[in-house]
Amino acid sequence: MWRGGSNTRTCKRRFFSSPTRSRHHRPPYICRLHSRGSQHLKAMAEVDHLAAERATARFDVEEMKVAWAGSRHAVHVADRMARLVASDPVFRKDNRTMLSRKELFKDTLRKAAHAWKRIVELRLTEEEADLLRQYVDQPGYVDLHWGMFVPAIKGQGTEEQQHKWLPLAYKFQIIGCYAQTELGHGSNVQGLETTATFDPKTDEFVIHSPTLTSSKWWPGGLGKASTHAVVYARLITEGKDYGIHGFIVQLRSLEDHSPLPGVTLGDIGGKFGSGAYNSMDNGVLRFDHVRIPRDQMLMRLSQVTREGKYVHSNVPKQLLYGTMVYVRQSIVADASKALSRAVCIAVRYSAVRKQFGSQDGGPETQVLNYKTQQSRLFPLLASAYAFRFVGDWLNWLYTDVTQKLEAKDFSTLQEAHACTAGLKAVTTSVTADAIEECRKLCGGHGYLNSSGLPELFAVYVPACTYEGDNVVLLLQVARILMKTVSQLASGKQPVGTMAYMGKVQYLMQCKSAVSSAEDWLNPDAIQEAFEARALRMAVNCAQNISQAASQEEAAGFYERSPDLLEAAVAHIQLIIVTKFIEKVHQEIPGHGVKEQLQALCNVYALYILHKHLGDFLATGCITPRQGALANEQLGKLYAQVRPNAVALVDAFNYTDHYLGSVLGRYDGDVYPALYEEAWKDPLNETVVPEGYHEYLRPLIKQQQLKLSRL
Ligand SMILES: CCCCCCCC/C=C\CCCCCCCCCCCCC/C=C/C(=O)SCCNC(=O)CCNC(=O)[C@H](O)C(C)(C)COP(=O)(O)OP(=O)(O)OC[C@H]1O[C@@H](n2cnc3c(N)ncnc32)[C@H](O)[C@@H]1OP(=O)(O)O
Numbered sequence: 001m002w003r004g005g006s007n008t009r010t011c012k013r014r015f016f017s018s019p020t021r022s023r024h025h026r027p028p029y030i031c032r033l034h035s036r037g038s039q040h041l042k043a044m045a046e047v048d049h050l051a052a053e054r055a056t057a058r059f060d061v062e063e064m065k066v067a068w069a070g071s072r073h074a075v076h077v078a079d080r081m082a083r084l085v086a087s088d089p090v091f092r093k094d095n096r097t098m099l100s101r102k103e104l105f106k107d108t109l110r111k112a113a114h115a116w117k118r119i120v121e122l123r124l125t126e127e128e129a130d131l132l133r134q135y136v137d138q139p140g141y142v143d144l145h146w147g148m149f150v151p152a153i154k155g156q157g158t159e160e161q162q163h164k165w166l167p168l169a170y171k172f173q174i175i176g177c178y179a180q181t182e183l184g185h186g187s188n189v190q191g192l193e194t195t196a197t198f199d200p201k202t203d204e205f206v207i208h209s210p211t212l213t214s215s216k217w218w219p220g221g222l223g224k225a226s227t228h229a230v231v232y233a234r235l236i237t238e239g240k241d242y243g244i245h246g247f248i249v250q251l252r253s254l255e256d257h258s259p260l261p262g263v264t265l266g267d268i269g270g271k272f273g274s275g276a277y278n279s280m281d282n283g284v285l286r287f288d289h290v291r292i293p294r295d296q297m298l299m300r301l302s303q304v305t306r307e308g309k310y311v312h313s314n315v316p317k318q319l320l321y322g323t324m325v326y327v328r329q330s331i332v333a334d335a336s337k338a339l340s341r342a343v344c345i346a347v348r349y350s351a352v353r354k355q356f357g358s359q360d361g362g363p364e365t366q367v368l369n370y371k372t373q374q375s376r377l378f379p380l381l382a383s384a385y386a387f388r389f390v391g392d393w394l395n396w397l398y399t400d401v402t403q404k405l406e407a408k409d410f411s412t413l414q415e416a417h418a419c420t421a422g423l424k425a426v427t428t429s430v431t432a433d434a435i436e437e438c439r440k441l442c443g444g445h446g447y448l449n450s451s452g453l454p455e456l457f458a459v460y461v462p463a464c465t466y467e468g469d470n471v472v473l474l475l476q477v478a479r480i481l482m483k484t485v486s487q488l489a490s491g492k493q494p495v496g497t498m499a500y501m502g503k504v505q506y507l508m509q510c511k512s513a514v515s516s517a518e519d520w521l522n523p524d525a526i527q528e529a530f531e532a533r534a535l536r537m538a539v540n541c542a543q544n545i546s547q548a549a550s551q552e553e554a555a556g557f558y559e560r561s562p563d564l565l566e567a568a569v570a571h572i573q574l575i576i577v578t579k580f581i582e583k584v585h586q587e588i589p590g591h592g593v594k595e596q597l598q599a600l601c602n603v604y605a606l607y608i609l610h611k612h613l614g615d616f617l618a619t620g621c622i623t624p625r626q627g628a629l630a631n632e633q634l635g636k637l638y639a640q641v642r643p644n645a646v647a648l649v650d651a652f653n654y655t656d657h658y659l660g661s662v663l664g665r666y667d668g669d670v671y672p673a674l675y676e677e678a679w680k681d682p683l684n685e686t687v688v689p690e691g692y693h694e695y696l697r698p699l700i701k702q703q704q705l706k707l708s709r710l
């Protein structure tokens with residue numbers, strides 16, 4: 001079986017012998033110093049703590065890999081693509097945080113071009129190509145091209161338009177981005193200002209940015225790479241504003257990449273962290289009366305005729321937001337990836353790292369054995385699995401809704417919106433916080449770029465904002481919750497993930513039957529407590545809104561929005577718990593795999609219960625004693641997870657290249673790697689730093705002179 005650790009060694013050898021490594025080439029004196037130190041440290045690091053850890057696992061790791069990936073086929077394909085990337089020097093990323101913005105951007109272009117070359121040469125399938133893109137692990141224009149530009153044309157373009165534009169996009173003959181957000185408006189899509197005014201004389205739309213705040217601002221790939229964009233603008237015809245619609249607009253020449261007349265565009269500037277999302281050319285774009293043919297309006301949902309008549313097809317307007325729904329569901333799957341990466345690093349390092357515990361010169365304690373470390377780390381491990389399974393379910397839901405939409409069945413559109421918006425918001429917020437927690441769990445070394453955690457954090461945090469600010473999205477969920485509660489009185493039975501609300505009579509008054517810590521292992525007890533909490537919070541909000549609403553309902557909603565946010569989170573956490581429980585109920589092959597997943601499911605649910613105990617108590621779903629019992633059971637579950645922890649992160653099957661962390665190495669040989677990594681820093685290219693003669697020496701000499709005068 002292939003191991004991530006050996007792969008890294010291969011990579012490293014290549015990097016060291018590469019003639020292109022001039023920037024990090026160490027002068028001979030440093031090499032001598034370093035190689036002596038490194039040999040010494042290697043000799044000290046004979047004990048492989050992770051091998052011992054792996055021996056304690058009580059389940060079949062290979063089968064857990066299948067459970068995590070979804071199928072044997074998925075493990076196999078992911079393995080092949082990860083190795084393909086890890087063994088190719090072009091995809092090197094260990095120097096990324098040291099590159100200037102320009103170098104980083106060029107490196108991104110190079111990687112994308114090389115990836116495409118390999119995809120074509122090896123005739124990779126779409127599934128393989130997308131995995132390759134993920135393992136290259138560098139945000140770039142291709143994400144928006146494939147992830148938003150193509151889906152927008154597929155979802156909102158007519159068959160004719162798809163026929164024209166998609167082949168060009170599929171072969172990279174054009175590069176597209178998704179230009180929706182403006183300097184003045186992002187969350188409020190209906191507030192966008194860019195105009196697309198139909199001119200019947202020429203059968204064209206005139207795209208214009210009337211104000212500074214109407215400048216498109218943020219679209220990824222727009223700044224430097226894209227030749228085209230799907231631009232969202234207010235459609236104006238026959239003097240009437242019909243609101244936001246999508247248009248395909250060419251931005252740059254296909255000959256020399258220069259902006260077309262009337263188009264002003266560029267990059268919006270450096271972003272948070274080093275490396276990270278700075279590989280992406282998020283852009284600014286202004287139009288000065290740019291003309292496009294009428295047939296470049298995306299016309300699947302509504303059309304403008306040759307005469308300028310606006311015609312809306314008999315479909316919900318919200319289909320315009322379809323691309324965002326698609327990306328939101330993919331962001332949930334990404335959350336489990338980012339979270340599992342951070343957790344993998346923190347678990348492995350916590351097993352290697354030792355502190356305290358020895359009074360008499362004996363071995364110190366692995367920090368993973370500290371109960372506090374476990375109580376901070378294992379819920380994150382459980383969350384990674386929880387998000388993985390809810391992500392799979394969401395993908396199924398999305399596919400199902402898409403098929404229904406094709407058949408003009410719009411009945412599940414609201415469910416798709418609520419689930420994608422809510423799960424996107426909760427999983428990204430938790431993941432962003434969790435990556436930072438993993439950094440802290442790795443102590444001081446977690447703060448080093450070579451730990452991989454700072455860059456992972458910096459790359460990940462904008463996920464809380466893009467594709468819909470998380471608060472704005474949760475308020476969308478809350479609105480749907482309030483609508484559902486208000487319909488209960490009329491006897492309308494809620495469906496899908498809201499179906500539990502139909503049990504309102506029971507859930508509003510039920511009392512948990514838990515009387516021992518073990519009772520919390522019963523999935524029905526967990527499910528009932530989560531359902532009762534979510535429903536009661538939603539009903540409380542609805543009552544408060546209606547009581548406060550001597551005013552308008554909207555005003556009541558506004559007043560109660562902090563509570564509504566919490567009700568939405570409770571509802572989404574219920575979905576995650578439910579989907580995890582359903583997963584564990586399925587047949588899961590492999591020795592001990594089901595038992596481990598069962599334990600993780602319980603950890604996830606009881607951790608959320610413990611963390612949000614106030615909700616459960618305030619709504620009277622459980623008593624303080626039952627809350628204490630849940631916490632007692634949680635402690636027992638942590639002890640159960642402990643011997644399996646390293647194997648549980650091995651099951652993610654990540655290469656050392658993908659993890660990009662000296663602390664998370666598969667072989668646990670952390671210290672020599674940390675030591676070696678330090679010497680790669682450009683500051684260590686010379687022993688005496690640049691600036692010494694200009695600033696340090698004169699300062700020291702001046703002080704010496706002063707002293708000698710005394
Ligand atoms: C190297 C080579 C590799 C090659 C690889 C090749 C292989 C490729 C293979 C596969 C490719 C896959 C690639 C995948 C890659 C994926 C990567 C993706 C990377 C992501 C990078 C992120 C980049 C970021 C992009 C963006 O941020 S785009 C901009 C996003 N903007 C927003 O999200 C704005 C948020 N605001 C809104 O959505 C709306 O304004 C609103 C808040 C929902 C309010 O809308 P409004 O119209 O004002 O409506 P309301 O009055 O609130 O509601 C009315 C009504 O509508 C319902 N509603 C609302 N939204 C929706 C919806 N989306 N769907 C359905 N219904 C909706 C709402 O509930 C209301 O309903 P009712 O009237 O019934 O109450």
Ligand SMILES: Cc1cc2nc3c(=O)[nH]c(=O)nc-3n(C[C@H](O)[C@H](O)[C@H](O)COP(=O)(O)OP(=O)(O)OC[C@H]3O[C@@H](n4cnc5c(N)ncnc54)[C@H](O)[C@@H]3O)c2cc1C
Pocket residue numbers: 144178179180181184185186187188217218219220277282462465466467468469470471472475
């Ligand atoms: C890295 C990155 C990549 C991006 N890529 C793209 C892209 O490719 N294409 C594209 O079109 N856009 C892109 N965006 C833009 C992104 O979609 C928006 O930034 C996002 O939708 C948030 O909108 P905003 O910036 O207007 O935030 P704002 O809405 O201004 O948010 C500011 C604050 O106000 C709060 N707030 C706003 N409205 C409400 C409300 N109704 N109730 C309560 N609180 C509220 C928010 O919670 C937040 O705290 C990208 C953004 C980032 C950071």
